[in-house]
Amino acid sequence: MLEKTSAEMVLRPAAGAVFALLDGRSVLFSETRQKIYELDQVGAFIWCKLAQGASLEDVHQELGQLGIDEQAARQFTWQAMNIWIDRGLLDLDWRMSANCAFSTVLGQRRISVRAANWDLLQRLISLFCVPDDSGGQEDIAIETMVLDDQVFFRGNDASIHRCKAAALAPTIKAHITERLIRSDHWAFALHAASLAKCGMGLLLCGQPGAGKSTLALELVDAGFQYAGDDVALIGADGTICGVPFALTLKKGSWELLSRLYGDWNGVTHCRSDGAEVRYLPIPDAHNGCLSASWIIFLNRVASGPVELTSLDQLDSIKRLIEGAFAADGKLSQAGFFALKRIVAGARSFQLTYSESAKARRLLMDLCNGKA
Template sequence: MLEKSSVEMALRPSVGAVFALLDGRSVLFSETSQKLYELDQVGAFIWCKLAQGASLEDVHRELGRLGIDEHAARQFTRQAMNIWIDRALLDIDWRMPANCTFSADLGRRRISVRAANWDLLQQLIPLFCALDDNGGEEDIVIEAMVLDDQVFFRGNDARVHRCEAGALAPTIKAHITERLIRSDRWVFALHAASLAKCGTGLLLCGQPGAGKSTLTLRLVNAGFQYAGDDVALVGADGTVCGIPFALTLKEGSWAVLSRLYGDWNDATHCRPDGAQVRYLPIPDAHNGCLSASWIVFLNRVASGPVELTPLDQLGSMKRLIDGAFAADGRLSQAGFSALKRIVAGARSFQLTYSESAEARGLLMDLCNGKA
């Protein structure tokens, strides 16, 4: 059971939501989605009570006076509330306690996280490799609270989002990552882990399941500097900036984690896609731009020897374009030029492997000039 939020809060209709009666039928109009939503009698009753400033407990009591038992009243209210919040019809106003917060730097942006209680805050701290509470202007602010045994959060856009408690950290990570990608500092992003070796960058490119995080874990253990395990942001000048969240490891990597770091007993989190993950904060993570010296496309196979195959610039370019994504879904001319700079300044390879330990050895030889 989650610790209850110690915040002042109120539910209210969103600015763009309008209640109306049409032929005696209750409807909501959403200015945002340009849609009409019809309400049944109970839904209309709940909406009108909330619009009058009633609390959830007030709504439950009023439904009880109509002959609806407490369990059903809570179920009806929660279901309606969730639907309206997801459709941006209902807002939650709240005020966070001043002392339940921390800050961190990611992707050259300052992130501030505020929570309604220490239980929520402790779930989010493991997401970050290092905290930075030295002050400064906040670029991205996240606030999280508990209501009716669910977690609700909002960012700078003030829109309220919700998730289950076990999915809070992965959901917040996805939210912040999307915000960073949409920043005008970057022309596009790559599905790539990023590491630094002697001041230059190594990109491990591949879709989910290619083994980026496991291989990154092994390389960090071998002395590489960690810069990010999932998304790399690309500037117009062709430099790359990882997003150094704590290293995210799915269940298949936990055995390697245990061998390298002993009995790692961090909490398990559930991503929205159902995958179970754990977070490993990496000390001294690189938080800034790098020039890529090596681009490695991972080709994970069931069995066979490890093999490093050189790629020409055109082959590398095609693969990078396939793995690139931008805030508006399009690769711009500026993005293409940045990709060209990256490819021109780096050596590109395909790494075919089945065992991450063997792949690590070959990559170490490559970056040390032995392969």
């Protein structure tokens, strides 16, 4: 059960949303969407009460006086409110204390997270490896609060998003990642985990499910410095900046997590794709730029020996392009030349493996000059 919010929230019609009666039928007109939405009798009652400044509890009580039981009143109210929020008809405004806050730096951008209570903040702190309270202008600001067991958050653009409490951290992570990718500072991004060994960068490339996070966990345990397990931001000069969110581990990795870190009882979060994940913050995460010395394309198979296959620059750059994505959906010429610089300065391999422990040993030998 979520802790009650300590923030003050106001629900009110959005600018450009007006209520009207047409032949006795209740409608809402959205100037923004240029659409008319018809309301049933209960919906019209709820809208008018909220427009008059009534609280949700007031609305529920008055629906009760009309013969609607409390559970049904809450269900009707939230069904209507969720539709209105999604259509931009209803605004939620809140003010919260600056004390319940956390800040960090990711992708050379300052991230600020403020929550209505400590329960919400703790759910989000687990997303990040290293706090940074040095101050300075925030580039990405997130505010989140809970109302009647629903969780809402807003970013710099002030638009309201909602999700279940269990999905809050993954949803915020996706929101921040998208903002970082859209930053003008980076040419494009790669689906890749990034690690450092003696100042040299290692990229583990692969689409979701390729095993990047599990293998990154193995390598961190072997002494590599963690720099990110999902997305690597690429500058026009070919420099690589990992995004060191906490390691995201799905159910298949929890046994390994427990072996390495004892009985790990981290909070379980639910992603939009339905996967259950846990987050492992890495205290000494690398939070700067790297030059890639090794590029590893993961090929996880059901069984068989572990094997490294050397790739030439052309094959490597083709594979990197397949895993690259930019804010506008296109890899620019500058992005292509950035990739060219990366592969020219690195050795590229395909890693075929079925067991992460064996892959770990082979990658350690490679980075130590033994493979």
